[in-house]
Amino acid sequence: MTHARARAVDAYKVGESTNIKWHEGAVDRETRERALGQRGCVLWFTGLSGSGKSTVAYTLEHELFKRGKIAQVLDGDNIRHGLNSNLGFTAADREENIRRIGEVSKLYADSGMITLVSFISPYKKDRLAVRERVGDRFVEVYMKIPLSVCEERDPKGLYKAARAGKIKGFTGIDDPYEEPVNAEIEMEVAKEDGVLAPPRDMAHKIIEYLDAKGFLKAD
Structure with a gap:
């Protein structure tokens, strides 16, 4: 087969192909959630580098497991070691970085997972795009901290x-x-x-929110 012919029938280009269809599974989200005793959601930790996003996310993951809940952290640095290792830090690459992890986090949440996403995600439009994809199970967690404090901490020497x-x-x-x-x-x-506020105290406040919104039990 010639290269031209191969390009013409490339069924892996979803946007151009009519052969790729969405397949519904035999186990729906509600059934999965009842089995887990929780509701899937996406907690989106956003904030400056050094604002404590990952520290609080991992602390929260641990606290949820102590309560018998299933949670998973998707950390920005970790994801750039694998799934997003081909992306840089241009505006376009940042947008694609967030789009990809947004899609992954939606899949996790649809499986009933309490999904903790720790990404700087600096642009409002990118966070909004993920919110629109995830729907009412998207919870934005803004780690508010002065830039001067982040620069003073500078745990990675990046500032x-x-x-x-x-x-x-x-x-x-x-x-x-x-x-x-x-x-x-x-x-x-x-x-x-x-x-700095203690990470465990911040994690407990988030757990209170999740409990109040019904994410820590299944209907």
């Missing part, structure tokens, strides 16, 4: 490198972070004094 011009397009320095306006949960990680 220092960005200020020195060694990293270009770094969120909060020479690339914007667009704060959520109406996040379901706004977590005040620290004020200008730099005193």
Whole structure:
């Protein structure tokens, strides 16, 4: 078969193909949720680098497991080691980074998983696109913290490198972070004094929210 012919019948290009159909499974979401005793959802942790997103997400995962709930953290750094290892930090790559993990998080939530997504996700339109895909099971968690505190903490040395011009397009320095306006949960990680809220306390507040909204039990 010639290369031209191969391109003409490429059924893996979903947007151009009529051969790829959606298949419904024999076990629906509600059945899975009853088996797990919880409702699938996506908790989307967004905030500046160094705002404590992953720390709180992993603390929350542990606290949920202690309560017999099934949760999974999808961490931005970890995902860039595999699924998104071919993406950089241009605006287009950032958008694709969030689109991919948004689709993955939706699949997890549809399986009944309490899905904890820890991504900077600096652009409102990208977070909104995921919200629209996930629907009313999307919970935005804004890790609110002054930029100055993140720079002071700088656990990975990234702010220092960005200020020195060694990293270009770094969120909060020479690339914007667009704060959520109406996040379901706004977590005040620290004020200008730099005193950090304990991760376990923040995790417990999120658990209270999940319990109140009925995510920790199945109908």
